[in-house]
Amino acid sequence: MATATATAIPEAAAPQSFDVTLRIRRFDPDDSDTHFWQEFTVSVYPTDRILDCLHKIKWEQDGTLTFRRSCGHGICGSDAMRINGKNRLACKTLVKDLKTKKAITVEPIKGLEVEKDLIVDMEPFMAAYRKIKPFLITDDIEPTRERVQTAEERAAFDDTTKCILCAACTTSCPVFWTDEQYFGPAAIVNAHRFIFDSRDSAAGQRLQILNQDEGAWRCRTTFNCTDACPRGIEVTTAIQQVKRAMMYGLEDAE
Amino acid sequence: MAIHKYDVVIVGAGGAGMRAALESGQRARTAVLTKLYPTRSHTGAAQGGMCAALANVEDDNWEWHTFDTIKGGDYLVDQDAAEVMCKEAIDAVLDLEKMGLPFNRTPQGRIDQRRFGGHTRNHGEAAVRRSCYAADRTGHMILQTLYQNCIKQGIEFYDEWYVLDVLLDEGRAVGVVAYELATGEIHTFHAKSIVFATGGFGKVFKTTSNAHTLTGDGMAIAYRAGLPLEDMEFYQFHPTGLAGLGVLLTEGARGEGGILRNAGGERFMERYAPTIKDLAPRDMVARAMVQEVREGRGAGPDKDYVYLDLTHLPAEQVESKLPDITEFSRTYLGVDPITELVPVFPTAHYAMGGVPTDVETRVLANNADVVPGLYAAGEVACVSVHGANRLGTNSLLDINVFGRRAGIAAAEYANEVDHAPLPESPEQRTRDMLENLLTGDGSEQVWQIRKEMQETMDMNAQVYRTETTLKQALTDVEQLKERFRNVSVQDKGSRYNTDLLETVELGFLLDLAEVLVVSALARKESRGGHAREDYQVRDDVNFMRHTMAFAETDADGRDFIRLDYKPVSVTRYEPMERKY
Amino acid sequence: MSATPDLAMPNTRPTPRRRQGVNFEKNSWIFMRASGLILVILVLGHLFIMNILDGGVQRINFAFVAGRWSSPFWQFWDLTMLWLAMLHGTNGLRVIIGDYAKSGKTRFWLRGILYTASAATILLGTLVIFTFDPNLS
Amino acid sequence: MASTGTLYRGGVSMWSWVAHRITGVAVLFFLYVHVLDTALIRVSPDAYDTIIASYKTPLVNLMEVGLVGAVLFHALNGLRVMAVDFWERGPRLQKQMLWVIVGIWLLVMVPGTFYMMKHTIESLFGAA
Numbered sequence A: 001m002a003t004a005t006a007t008a009i010p011e012a013a014a015p016q017s018f019d020v021t022l023r024i025r026r027f028d029p030d031d032s033d034t035h036f037w038q039e040f041t042v043s044v045y046p047t048d049r050i051l052d053c054l055h056k057i058k059w060e061q062d063g064t065l066t067f068r069r070s071c072g073h074g075i076c077g078s079d080a081m082r083i084n085g086k087n088r089l090a091c092k093t094l095v096k097d098l099k100t101k102k103a104i105t106v107e108p109i110k111g112l113e114v115e116k117d118l119i120v121d122m123e124p125f126m127a128a129y130r131k132i133k134p135f136l137i138t139d140d141i142e143p144t145r146e147r148v149q150t151a152e153e154r155a156a157f158d159d160t161t162k163c164i165l166c167a168a169c170t171t172s173c174p175v176f177w178t179d180e181q182y183f184g185p186a187a188i189v190n191a192h193r194f195i196f197d198s199r200d201s202a203a204g205q206r207l208q209i210l211n212q213d214e215g216a217w218r219c220r221t222t223f224n225c226t227d228a229c230p231r232g233i234e235v236t237t238a239i240q241q242v243k244r245a246m247m248y249g250l251e252d253a254e
Numbered sequence B: 001m002a003i004h005k006y007d008v009v010i011v012g013a014g015g016a017g018m019r020a021a022l023e024s025g026q027r028a029r030t031a032v033l034t035k036l037y038p039t040r041s042h043t044g045a046a047q048g049g050m051c052a053a054l055a056n057v058e059d060d061n062w063e064w065h066t067f068d069t070i071k072g073g074d075y076l077v078d079q080d081a082a083e084v085m086c087k088e089a090i091d092a093v094l095d096l097e098k099m100g101l102p103f104n105r106t107p108q109g110r111i112d113q114r115r116f117g118g119h120t121r122n123h124g125e126a127a128v129r130r131s132c133y134a135a136d137r138t139g140h141m142i143l144q145t146l147y148q149n150c151i152k153q154g155i156e157f158y159d160e161w162y163v164l165d166v167l168l169d170e171g172r173a174v175g176v177v178a179y180e181l182a183t184g185e186i187h188t189f190h191a192k193s194i195v196f197a198t199g200g201f202g203k204v205f206k207t208t209s210n211a212h213t214l215t216g217d218g219m220a221i222a223y224r225a226g227l228p229l230e231d232m233e234f235y236q237f238h239p240t241g242l243a244g245l246g247v248l249l250t251e252g253a254r255g256e257g258g259i260l261r262n263a264g265g266e267r268f269m270e271r272y273a274p275t276i277k278d279l280a281p282r283d284m285v286a287r288a289m290v291q292e293v294r295e296g297r298g299a300g301p302d303k304d305y306v307y308l309d310l311t312h313l314p315a316e317q318v319e320s321k322l323p324d325i326t327e328f329s330r331t332y333l334g335v336d337p338i339t340e341l342v343p344v345f346p347t348a349h350y351a352m353g354g355v356p357t358d359v360e361t362r363v364l365a366n367n368a369d370v371v372p373g374l375y376a377a378g379e380v381a382c383v384s385v386h387g388a389n390r391l392g393t394n395s396l397l398d399i400n401v402f403g404r405r406a407g408i409a410a411a412e413y414a415n416e417v418d419h420a421p422l423p424e425s426p427e428q429r430t431r432d433m434l435e436n437l438l439t440g441d442g443s444e445q446v447w448q449i450r451k452e453m454q455e456t457m458d459m460n461a462q463v464y465r466t467e468t469t470l471k472q473a474l475t476d477v478e479q480l481k482e483r484f485r486n487v488s489v490q491d492k493g494s495r496y497n498t499d500l501l502e503t504v505e506l507g508f509l510l511d512l513a514e515v516l517v518v519s520a521l522a523r524k525e526s527r528g529g530h531a532r533e534d535y536q537v538r539d540d541v542n543f544m545r546h547t548m549a550f551a552e553t554d555a556d557g558r559d560f561i562r563l564d565y566k567p568v569s570v571t572r573y574e575p576m577e578r579k580y
Numbered sequence C: 001m002s003a004t005p006d007l008a009m010p011n012t013r014p015t016p017r018r019r020q021g022v023n024f025e026k027n028s029w030i031f032m033r034a035s036g037l038i039l040v041i042l043v044l045g046h047l048f049i050m051n052i053l054d055g056g057v058q059r060i061n062f063a064f065v066a067g068r069w070s071s072p073f074w075q076f077w078d079l080t081m082l083w084l085a086m087l088h089g090t091n092g093l094r095v096i097i098g099d100y101a102k103s104g105k106t107r108f109w110l111r112g113i114l115y116t117a118s119a120a121t122i123l124l125g126t127l128v129i130f131t132f133d134p135n136l137s
Numbered sequence D: 001m002a003s004t005g006t007l008y009r010g011g012v013s014m015w016s017w018v019a020h021r022i023t024g025v026a027v028l029f030f031l032y033v034h035v036l037d038t039a040l041i042r043v044s045p046d047a048y049d050t051i052i053a054s055y056k057t058p059l060v061n062l063m064e065v066g067l068v069g070a071v072l073f074h075a076l077n078g079l080r081v082m083a084v085d086f087w088e089r090g091p092r093l094q095k096q097m098l099w100v101i102v103g104i105w106l107l108v109m110v111p112g113t114f115y116m117m118k119h120t121i122e123s124l125f126g127a128a
């Protein structure tokens, strides 16, 4: 066994706080029907997350600033937003990883209707999710114990089980921005999770749904979704596997 | 005023709420009210696993599991409840698997199991592989799977609706009052039975693994409605939170072979729990860590944390079995667990106490009576299967076993009775509360009060407590409650007014902090998660009983907390000293 | 609030692992790739010959084209290229119009213009290749 | 202070798609014109030769180079897209493939431009 010692950690000097400016795109339809940009300056530590900055603003400067958040560490999917032009989770984006010379821009995710400030209407997104039948469908006789599944069979869809439905991928997709009928990568990812589950027997139904006009064929492999996914899911790979399953059938798709 | 009529209303869509909905939805007209989108509930944060004596990888049985649960809970566990949970655990896991949960698999294709703190073979002989898991995102998979099945069943959800009050009529629960976040409208839900599944209240502490939204709403609502809260002094501190942040690193990390070391590199748990070392129950490990730091063996510039060492494990094992926590550590601390030691320190994690229920999940109004029509399950409830200290993995189990039971019980009750009439102007209390907050122009700020509450709780009511620290906490919390009367809400709007709701939540937290501290002051012994330095031993003669705290008003109209006690149900296991 | 999802009860009939079915979007997706593959040879070959091989556009004139189209091989080459490129490009633009034209009406008109222009161009091109008279003066 | 959102800062793969779109449309429009002008050959050799003569001017010559560049990029990226579609490892290697096609494009276009522009350059600056 390795004899670990404390020296493995470089003892960093205590970090200094500094000021950053956030430029936030705001909107409250009860006040006015236009969006506007507002700047706030907060004092932060390099290891603070954008969520901490937003909290500081909301708590100490402007209580009307509105955004969603819950877990604070990237597993609930509440706080997908556009930070410096890219979709990310505010709670997983550290100040030190951004350029802070200029103001950090924060906007709502794109392609879903803005309800207030950084909050968007999630319903179309959830509707697409529900359409692909995101649940196990079986046609065998229910066993008394668990269904047997080998580790390899499970590995085929492991990646897509990580999805937290944050919508970062779907709202980064240029096709989704222009075609709101498009199912979007998140729905396809969740379809993939079941299509490639050896215990499921309704792959055909899901493929049929995705084979329709606004289904998986609309994807133009722009990879924004893959870049945006905070869970590191290889979204485009999953979409391509689904497309191949639609072309060749399931066995040869992986 | 909008009134919605349902047979069963479930409050909360975490694991417990959705497991209940799946049962109740089949039997009665059910609505689920949740302040978060269901998949954003904090059940999704659970990592390590869910224990059940499946015996898939080694010999095991549910009685050993029961014993471990009781011993782990320092004999404050209601043993009949623990038996129910551990017996039903096996089906609970198999049910989830059949619903589609992608558990990790053994080479034979069965559900894989791994070790977890306090779970042992044959009454403490050695650690046993009992925890069923899906990498280190078991809770995520449970939450997703349950939500998926709710979609399959067409369960009706009211997403982002905050329940703010429960309506009782002559001791029977008849409905709830809810606030619709999107519009600011207040609605009454008229129901025959109501299930509370609103989760925990970790946000009373500063350093916590809990979500910003875990503000104990359900407990506070019940408490304000005159119902008791049980065993609130027992709050679990999880040993391995990322130092300074509280983000959790699962005990599964130690289950996979991770080791805790102090600044000198010593595996200090060998001194505290010679048999199962790093896999001792959480309260013991947390205390050991605090002890190491107090005695000057802490690491870091301020010597205020210890290390979790995974560097001796094969990189593939860490990456494949613990991918998420590896990433947390990399993202938030910039530390790579594969090559570096991870700074960790105990983090406020889990409420053992809560709304008292019996094993049928019926909420108790006192030691003898239940509240007809009112049920509770999950972290909000205290059955009590966790006693003074919950074993890792037993909460995911709890939410599934008792969530299921709550759904069935609530629906069956609803099918037997008619709607009882609603009280007059059911929304008045809620409207008054919100109106007060919105029109108040006090100078106190929500965040300031919350911060001070969390600081005093971290300082004075954490892993170790004494009369002095607890009294300090009590004074602080009482002052903060006073200041809270002068709080101001900046957002006066009606659309997505999260400012207003954060204020309401702070009100809930302050109530719970007070109950926690008062209950802790009265318990002059050390047991499980409640460690009194001024009373270091367990006192079974005086304190082998549950605390029941009631909100009451004295003759002069002053509010106070009345404490009562409830006996522990003992079936088979006489209390012994807890050694590992 | 999210309304009750309107879902038909899951169909538990055994589903075929391999299903056929005509689907325009899928076929067009496949066509884009198949035609693209062939076009690589045809178009790049065409450009190479016309623009790079000795002197490029400078040497092109009536006589040059006349010489080329007297051979059925080049006739066939250019005809295939014309058809595939037009269909490929038209289908591509059809999708693009779908993306950016928001209202059904604009979409209809833009696509109408596109199809007309493409059909006319294909017809004209075909006509020219087939009825070309090298002895025209 | 009304505002629009900022441009999405997508990765290179998004921009390669944008370029693919633009080049595709550009080539299609060129094709319409090209078929039309070629059709003149049916009208009379003189008309055809006149129009082709205009192609021999420096400006049109430059556009010609642009066209070739556009077609070449579109073709190469089209091949890359197909690799992403049909090759299992395609999605993971897509960025590398993008750099490869950009490399090929430069490799062809630099000497290619020279050859295509040779006559123009000669006529403008005199032959060497």
Ligand SMILES: Cc1cc2nc3c(=O)[nH]c(=O)nc-3n(C[C@H](O)[C@H](O)[C@H](O)COP(=O)(O)OP(=O)(O)OC[C@H]3O[C@@H](n4cnc5c(N)ncnc54)[C@H](O)[C@@H]3O)c2cc1C
Residues within 6 Å of the ligand: B011, B012, B013, B014, B015, B016, B017, B033, B034, B035, B036, B037, B038, B041, B042, B043, B044, B045, B046, B047, B048, B049, B050, B138, B139, B161, B162, B163, B164, B197, B198, B199, B200, B209, B210, B211, B214, B217, B218, B248, B250, B349, B350, B377, B378, B379, B380, B392, B393, B394, B395, B396, B397, B399
């Ligand atoms: C980081 C972490 C890791 C954990 N790991 C494990 C583990 O490995 N094994 C284990 O057994 N346990 C683990 N636990 C504990 C376990 O996950 C939780 O105790 C359990 O998930 C609680 O589930 P729940 O359904 O009671 O509540 P939650 O999942 O918290 O859900 C609460 C629900 O109530 C709703 N709600 C709350 N207030 C209101 C209101 N006022 N109105 C309407 N709705 C409301 C919320 O929207 C939410 O849907 C872990 C906990 C944490 C924090």
Ligand code: HEM
Residues within 6 Å of the ligand: A219, A220, A221, C032, C033, C035, C036, C037, C039, C040, C043, C044, C085, C086, C088, C089, C090, C091, C092, C093, C095, C096, D017, D020, D021, D023, D024, D025, D027, D028, D029, D031, D071, D074, D075, D076, D078, D079, D081, D082
């Ligand atoms: C030379 C070989 C060519 C290849 C290999 C090729 C390949 C492709 C491919 C694979 C696509 C689909 C892209 C996607 O789905 O993401 C495509 C789209 C397109 N192509 Fe081509 N193509 C070629 C030539 C042409 C020509 C000559 C034209 C013009 C007439 C053209 C116009 C278009 C257009 C307009 C699109 C649609 C772009 C979009 O939807 O974004 N292509 N091409």
Ligand code: SF4
Residues within 6 Å of the ligand: A077, A162, A163, A164, A165, A166, A167, A168, A169, A170, A185, A186, A189, A228, A229, A230, A231, A232, A233, A235
């Ligand atoms: S695939 Fe990734 S980005 Fe998309 S919703 Fe799921 S977690 Fe979010």
Ligand code: F3S
Residues within 6 Å of the ligand: A169, A172, A173, A174, A175, A176, A184, A185, A218, A219, A220, A221, A222, A223, A224, A225, A226, A235, A236, A239
């Ligand atoms: S961003 Fe969109 S185009 Fe495809 S690769 Fe991702 S879904």
Ligand code: FES
Residues within 6 Å of the ligand: A068, A069, A070, A071, A072, A073, A074, A075, A076, A077, A078, A079, A080, A089, A090, A091, A092
């Ligand atoms: S707050 Fe949960 S993902 Fe960011």
